[in-house]
Every structure is written in C-alpha cells, then in structure tokens.
Amino acid sequence: MNIVACVKQVPDTEAQIKVKGDGSGIEEGGIKWVMNPYDEFGVEEALKLKEKLGGEVTIISMGPARTMETIRTALAMGAEKGIQIDDPALYNADAYATAEALAAAIKGVPYDIIFCGQRAIDDDSAQVGSILAELLGIPQVTFATKLEIDGTAVKATRPIEGAAVVVATSLPCVITATKGLNEPRYASLPGIMKAKKKPVDIKKAADIGVTGASKSKVAKFTPPPARPPGKILCADDTPEGKAAELAKLLREEAKVI
C-alpha cells in the first residue's frame, strides 16, 4: 500500500506568540518548532497501516529550510522517504495554494491513501486536507478518530456535536486525523540514525508547476484583546462565603446565570 502523510512544522503549543510591530506577521525568534500535533496522528496511522498491510510511507511537507527537521522526525518514526516543497513564493500560501502545491507534488507519487492533520495549530484553518481531496478528485473523511480498512473499503469515525458518525467510502481517499485516532510513537534512537540516510526530495514551485498564488491573505495580525484585571473574591474567608459571593456576582454583575 502506498501511503502519503502530509505534515506541517508549527510553533510548539507552549510557545508565546508575539505579533510584529507592523502587524505583518508573528515574531519567529525564540520559537521552538515541532510537527503539528494533528499531523502526528496522521503519520502514526500511516505507519500502523504500513505495518499491517505492507508498502511504504511518503512524507510531504511545505515550508522553509527548517521544515526538514520535521520531515526527518517523521522518517525517524518509520516513514520511508520525504518530499519538501520549499519556495519563497509559497511561504505565505493560504489553504488553497498550499493544497494546490501538495496536490501537484502528490501527483508524482503513487498513493492509495493520504493522511493530513484535521488542522494545523498555527493558522487553524482546517481546510487543506479537504481542498487536497477535491483537487485530486477523491473522497475524504475529516476529523477521523477511528479508521478501518478492508481491501479498498474504508470506514472512518468522525465526531459531530453530541454524536459520532461512521462514514463508509473507498480507496483512494484523504483522511484528516484528530486526537483519539491513535497514540503517536516517539522516534527511537536507531530510527533517528536511519532517518538521516533516507531520501528527501526538495522541490521548488516551478518543479511541480504551481505559482503559489493565494486566494486569501491575512491583511493584519493583531494581539488578542486585553482582558480587564479580575478580582480575587475574599469578602469572607470560608469556601461557602466565597462561593456565595461568586454566585451573587455571576447573577448580578456578569448576568450570566
């Protein structure tokens, strides 16, 4: 089975995000870069499938030079090879331009199933996997928490508000992964050593025939609105007294209960 997993390098969840003074972007200094956590679920599922059914896993990522570390991490987890799309024309690509580039790169790779994270935790757009499926003309199941494959038949479970739906489709397809699908493995030391020798193909926009033109842009980044300072409730020193004070404030001041 030929499996593709798309990954993105993003700031760690513990990173503080500071907006540049002119609102043109975020300050990247001091950020620790990691594999998008939702993509890790995709890579893990890709590796599990390969271990069960045979075949190989190709990792595709788009981003600047530092992105290679994230590709190597996925190779160290057990994937066979990588493709990095690195072109300044794509550094500010929106979801559509990103999916277009990934689709163009994937067209040169045999695939039966493609994994993406349900969203990247930086831009939070939650679109790339779906657009990719549309551009490749194959079905998709997003936000998968469970996946079963039997021959070419696919069953994937996705949570909706207050329920979960089991969606049936067939290969080839795109699955976007969310928490619950699996527990991603850590790269082993021998895995890390082996990953250094695994092939990674670096491609420019022209190599895959895309221009990188986006449909949308972030015109301005702003810090989150400041919250007014709160108050610590201590009119009475007992838990009961504090609870009573809180209930009163929520009812009379905040008017939320």
Add this chain to the structure above:
Amino acid sequence: MAKGVWIVAEQRDGALRKVSFELASTARKLADQLGEEVGAVLCGSGVEAMAAELAKYGVDKVYVADNAALEPYTTDAHATAVAKIVKENDPAILFLGASAQGKDLSASLVGKLATGMATDCTDVKIADGKLCAIRPMYAGKCFGEIVIDAFPQMASLRPNVFPIVECAKAGEVVKFDAGLGEAKTKVAEVLKEAAGKIDVAEANIIVSGGRGMKGPEGYGILEELAGLLGAAVGASRAAVDAGWRPQADQVGQTGKVVSPNLYIACGISGAIQHLAGMSSSKYIVAINKDAEAPIFARADYGIVDDLFKVVPALTQEVKKLLA
C-alpha cells in the same frame, strides 16, 4: 459581478441548528450595508418547511435541494449540491457555521469553488465593499484580519458568538436539483452519545476541570453544577491525557477553542495552550488552591481555595438562585 450575501443553513434530524439563525442574522446585517439580498442554501430531505424559519431572521431567498440522498449529511453530496447552486448564482459572500458539519462542508467547498475562506471567525464586517473577517489564530494567541481576493468570499463563523436578530423577510423558496452523481461516501452508522449531553463547542456555559480534579471521580461535582446551569463539562489536556475525560471535551490548542458566556475553570493551572483555547470566553472564573496559578491572570473572578469545598457550595448557591 458577484452579488449577495449567502449562508448555508445547517439542519439535523428535522430541525435547523441554532448556528443557522446566527448565520442568517449576520448575513442580513452585512447585506443591508451592501444593499444586497440574503440567500440561504438548505439541503436535506423534507426540509422545505424550514425555509419559513430562516425568513424570520432576514433571509430573502431560500434555495432548497430536497433529495433523500442528502440525508443524513455527507460531505460529497452536500458539497456537490451547494457548489452547484453557488456557481449558478455567484454570491459575493458565503457564510457557514464553524460547527463539525460546517467545518467539513466549508473546506470541501473552498476546493470546489477555488476560493479563499476565513475559518472560525469571531467577527465579520464590510470594508471598502469587501468582506473583512476577524479570526483567532494560534488558538487565540493572536488574531488575523482576513481578506479574500476571489468569489465567493467565504467565512465560517464560530457558533455562539454572533447575535440572533429577528428581521422578517419573504423567504421565497427556490427549489433546485442537487445534481448528485454516484455517492462516493455514505453514513454507515450514527453513534449517539448520552442524550442531552451538550458539546463544549456549542455551550453557553462550560464548567471545566483539570489536573486538580485528582481523578475521574472528581468530576461528579462538576457534572452536578453543570446540570443545574445547563452547561457542558470541559477538561484540560492533562485530564484528557490521563484518561479521566473523553477527548471530545478537551478545551485548548489541541482540543476545542471555545467562546462561551461563562467559563468556570476548576483545578486548571492555565497552561498557555489551555488559556489560548478559552480566553475569548465572555466571563472567566478560576477556582484553584494555588494563588500563583496563571489562570488567575485571565479570570474575571478568582477563588483561591479548595475546589472540592467551593464547587459544592457554589452548586448550593446556584440552587437557591434558581429556586
């Protein structure tokens, strides 16, 4: 020239979901500024009667695709139907809800319509005749103002954030053929959760617990308070990773990003990734033993005390208030 502000109405099990009215009210407001009409796309089986309800919230025309193959929701059938009617009518703006269904459908539509979309917006406005969509990024650690240079300019709107405003319009029904081909996906099964459970992404009030709950059994007191308030019970990543609570309840950068009217954080210290996911709540209450916990810096009301004493006392107070 693209014209009109459209929404994709969301319905499930024979009823419109609340987010549909939020979408309609928001579309009405923007359409009035542009001097244009509001259109709504409504897909499903036996859904025509719902058109009148949409009209109450400002929809001029309801484009209805009534087809058994549109029920229950599948990505490819709904995206095919919506893309077809949108291409035929060329609206300038298209809103969907950033719900589980809306997120899935909207992303697929971006692909079919070759356009751009701002996901999970908390505000939308018109600037120079164009849509300007404001949305949290990095789970709310910063915000972005998005402009789209293609049509329709798409945005998914975060549920529970946009006000519902009544504004009766004609709601003329225009039926259309969904143009469905062979189904590529179908729903094999629907697994319902406990009846009446409120999803954290849709809740007006969330009572959330973290590591300080000490174990799964600790959540009983939160469930009781939540039950009284009609609230959802949320959890921090630590609590979910420890297996105390289901993944669907996780609030934060790797869980759900929420904006309820009231967020009560119990035994949650306030890791950056958690704060990012709930800082846009209207009111935040923190109950924690540790006076130094970062959560207090974001809280409107803080109580430094043992949550196992404070929460039951709060439940009693709320009972009195609601009596």
